[in-house]
Amino acid sequence: MLPMKLDCDRTNTQYPCNPSKGYHGRGPIKLSWNFNYGPAGKDIGFDGLNNPEIVATDPLISFQTALWYWMNFVHSVIGQGFGATIRAISGPRECDGQSPATVTARVQYYTQYCNQLGVELGDNLRS
Incomplete structure (x- = not known):
């Protein structure tokens, strides 16, 4: 097996x-x-x-x-903000302190994309 x-x-x-x-x-x-x-x-x-x-x-x-x-x-x-989407997609594998470096990287990419597109970041960037 x-x-x-x-x-x-x-x-x-x-x-x-x-x-x-x-x-x-x-x-x-x-x-x-x-x-x-x-x-x-x-x-x-x-x-x-x-x-x-x-x-x-x-x-x-x-x-x-x-x-x-x-x-x-x-x-x-x-x-509910970008942080809520992180939680919805990655849940307990990344949120609640499980993988802070990964969450930080996601927020950095999101921030870069928003800046490039000229859109507001919104609230609740972290899960």
Whole structure:
């Protein structure tokens, strides 16, 4: 039997991992984890648990998963600032002091892009 790959939540019985597949980040919003590949596939119409690679190889599915993730997890926090989007996308892996250097880098990039585009940064830059 093959060892379980990274980005597999073995406790998630609704969307169990295929031990020969990896659920690492793919697509424009880097879909990760079996608990995202499973429901994204179900909603969009592909086998996310047994064919996660399709998110990297099929441009239509790639962007559909990005929109699926955005609408399900990020869209509702848009008015709460950039920090809320970090939390919605990266959650406990980066927030609450788990990876302050990563959050700082994200805020720096965001600040640079806003400055280049001439738009306001807004409040709540950190998660």
